[in-house]
Amino acid sequence: MLRIVTDGAADMPVEWGAKYDIHTIPINVQFGDKTYLQFIDLDLDGLYRMIDETRVIPKTSQPSPHQFTEFYKKIAQPGDTILAILVTSKLSGTYASAVAAAEELKGTYNIVTYDSLGGSLGLGFMCRQARLMANDGKSVDEIVAYLDSVRDRIEIILTLDKLDFARMSGRVGTLSAALASVLNVKPIATLKDGLVNMVEKVRTRRASLDRVLAMGKAAVGDAPVYLGVMHARDPQSGQALLDEARKMFNVKDAVLTDLSISLAVNFGPGTVGLLLYPAA
Numbered sequence: 001m002l003r004i005v006t007d008g009a010a011d012m013p014v015e016w017g018a019k020y021d022i023h024t025i026p027i028n029v030q031f032g033d034k035t036y037l038q039f040i041d042l043d044l045d046g047l048y049r050m051i052d053e054t055r056v057i058p059k060t061s062q063p064s065p066h067q068f069t070e071f072y073k074k075i076a077q078p079g080d081t082i083l084a085i086l087v088t089s090k091l092s093g094t095y096a097s098a099v100a101a102a103e104e105l106k107g108t109y110n111i112v113t114y115d116s117l118g119g120s121l122g123l124g125f126m127c128r129q130a131r132l133m134a135n136d137g138k139s140v141d142e143i144v145a146y147l148d149s150v151r152d153r154i155e156i157i158l159t160l161d162k163l164d165f166a167r168m169s170g171r172v173g174t175l176s177a178a179l180a181s182v183l184n185v186k187p188i189a190t191l192k193d194g195l196v197n198m199v200e201k202v203r204t205r206r207a208s209l210d211r212v213l214a215m216g217k218a219a220v221g222d223a224p225v226y227l228g229v230m231h232a233r234d235p236q237s238g239q240a241l242l243d244e245a246r247k248m249f250n251v252k253d254a255v256l257t258d259l260s261i262s263l264a265v266n267f268g269p270g271t272v273g274l275l276l277y278p279a280a
Helices: 044-054 065-075 094-104 120-135 140-151 164-169 177-181 205-220 235-248 261-267
Strands: 002-007 022-025 028-031 034-037 059-061 081-086 110-115 155-159 186-192 195-202 224-231 250-258 272-278
Touching: 002 065, 002 120, 022 065, 022 120, 028 044, 044 261, 059 261, 065 094, 081 094, 081 120, 081 140, 094 110, 110 140, 120 140, 120 155, 120 224, 120 250, 120 272, 155 205, 164 261, 186 205, 195 205, 205 235, 205 272, 224 235, 235 250, 235 272
Parallel strands: 002 022, 002 081, 081 110, 224 250
Antiparallel strands: 028 034, 028 059, 155 186, 155 272, 186 195, 224 272
């Protein structure tokens, strides 16, 4: 039996977990001296409410090797194969924790730990395609070869509405002091080659959304794609971006979903992102 596992940095529609039998190990979210487990005792609404009340950005941390071993024991039976498709190792220790857990459980399960070099909805689509391939009788080696073939072709482009969270978190790469000091600027960030970087800045919300679409079009052209839009507490902007993107791209499937806690705490409410995932 193949078990597909990802982590809390993955974004996907809620129903995908059950529909495609995808198991998500939660990340740890620390507010002050209290630690919460994503999905278990802290949801997105609760996260934003606590931030609104305290004006403090929580710290997030990867599951420990022990958390991985216990999670695997919960979702798999001895002899099962586990394919763990995880957030980029360049930004998180999740992959390293999973590798340590796999070593500890060697002989009990056949664990394949895969570094996506990405995150967000890119992880969600990787997991979905892995399950569909498994249902078609493909081997784990064939699935991993497929993941290797798409990993560098996934485009994730996001725009922030405000800089408050980025300033408070202090964890966004290449966010310069000069940029942070500019009022009302709308930064554009990419998740590429395993890293999040601020690549451009524009003055208005409309211009930032137009630029996200233009960058996506320049990257994929008319190639067939699975389209996704992620949003942080702004479903209206997310839906508007999805509607515009449908007109511009050769779309095989499209989804709208929430931005995960691990990105939301760094980028803040109003962030919207575009995911273009190769469909051929």
